[in-house]
Amino acid sequence: MSLSVLICDDSNMARKQVLRILPESLSENVQLATNGVEALEILNNQAIDMLFLDLTMPVVDGIGVLQGIKEAGITVKVFVISADIQPEMQNKVLELGAKAFLRKPVQLDVLNSHLKEHGII
Amino acid sequence: MNNVNLNDDQQDCLQEIINVAMGQASDQLARYLDTFVYLKVPSIEQVSSQHLSDTLKSEAQSVAVVSQGFFGYEGIRGEALLMYQPKDSDRLADLLGYEPDELSVEEQIIDLSSILTTTFLNVFASQIDNQMSYSAPRLLFSSNADNNTSSQSSISEHIQHNAFNWEVALKVKISYQVTDYSFNCDMILLIPESAIINITSVIDRILEDY
Numbered sequence A: 001m002s003l004s005v006l007i008c009d010d011s012n013m014a015r016k017q018v019l020r021i022l023p024e025s026l027s028e029n030v031q032l033a034t035n036g037v038e039a040l041e042i043l044n045n046q047a048i049d050m051l052f053l054d055l056t057m058p059v060v061d062g063i064g065v066l067q068g069i070k071e072a073g074i075t076v077k078v079f080v081i082s083a084d085i086q087p088e089m090q091n092k093v094l095e096l097g098a099k100a101f102l103r104k105p106v107q108l109d110v111l112n113s114h115l116k117e118h119g120i121i
Numbered sequence B: 001m002n003n004v005n006l007n008d009d010q011q012d013c014l015q016e017i018i019n020v021a022m023g024q025a026s027d028q029l030a031r032y033l034d035t036f037v038y039l040k041v042p043s044i045e046q047v048s049s050q051h052l053s054d055t056l057k058s059e060a061q062s063v064a065v066v067s068q069g070f071f072g073y074e075g076i077r078g079e080a081l082l083m084y085q086p087k088d089s090d091r092l093a094d095l096l097g098y099e100p101d102e103l104s105v106e107e108q109i110i111d112l113s114s115i116l117t118t119t120f121l122n123v124f125a126s127q128i129d130n131q132m133s134y135s136a137p138r139l140l141f142s143s144n145a146d147n148n149t150s151s152q153s154s155i156s157e158h159i160q161h162n163a164f165n166w167e168v169a170l171k172v173k174i175s176y177q178v179t180d181y182s183f184n185c186d187m188i189l190l191i192p193e194s195a196i197i198n199i200t201s202v203i204d205r206i207l208e209d210y
Helices: A014-023 A037-043 A062-072 A087-095 A108-117 B008-033 B047-057 B089-096 B106-127 B151-162 B193-207
Strands: A007-008 A028-031 A049-052 A076-084 A100-103 B042-050 B065-071 B078-083 B138-142 B169-180 B183-192
Touching: A007 A014, A007 A062, A014 A108, A014 B008, A028 A037, A037 A049, A037 A062, A049 A062, A062 A076, A062 A087, A076 B151, A087 A100, A100 A108, B008 B042, B008 B089, B008 B106, B008 B169, B008 B193, B042 B047, B065 B106, B065 B193, B089 B106, B106 B138, B106 B183, B169 B193, B183 B193
Parallel strands: A007 A028, A007 A049, A049 A076, A076 A100
Antiparallel strands: B042 B169, B065 B078, B065 B138, B078 B183, B169 B183
16 A cells, blocks of 8 residues: 655645655655645644655744644654755754655655665655 | 736745755854754745835834845846844844954944855855856945934935846845844845846746656
8 A cells, every 4th residue: 555645845846846756656645735734734634654844834834743743643754855954953853753854955866765764665 | 117927836936946045044154153043934026126115114124234236147136135133233243253342243244244145145046057246245224333324214325326227126035033142134135127037037947847
């Protein structure tokens, strides 16, 4: 059975960037969210295996989503993909439970290496 | 009034390019200041030169304004306005790690402005296959240097003197907040329509891949 994937980014281009480099095994069951509120609504109502999450977004940002996931006790593997590459931010998202931090624009080999590291592919 | 006319995809692509540049500039700033820089989603809007002073009014409560021009290949050019709103401007030297008498506050602000502008625009340029050169940063207004002038009138005067040679521009506003020091800086990029036309053609090439 294919894994369910959620991509959350306010940029259409950034969502497409992730979509086009997802391995085949992850690209069959993909949903999209344009901000943190939409992402949390999906996560609260459906079982999602993997979340690719931007940080700088309107309404509710990526940090808000990570906090929401933690508070609700939702089980999902989160990979943060962000342009906010400050070390303090990278540490913060990992402390909040993200599996990895990937800098934008995300590259195929970098994504694959993280997915392998976490036994997803 | 002319129109810059970016469609939704072009605006989204430009915003994403700006996001990446903003992220790298904030990382540089955070390392330089040894602190954390809080980022907001940048705003992009069209402005006319006629109404620019009015649109800058909300940003004009600044204690200092620095202007720096930038020039790339293929007619890409514009101006960066760095507008500082520190709640406690006396702490700027502390923030920058200078000794109290090492540099004047004005020199410190110019230093910081140059770092922010060039870091942001170098990353921005590399993403659109361009390369920027810069004019020397110029302090337009400082509450420390001139207590008789408001930042609003200084900016208006600057706009009038430079005439900008454009009718319509894109105004990109990026806010850097250094919460540890209660320090805020807005970077406003004004990119005239002739330059936007060139940027748009690069954006279209990027979008062809999607």
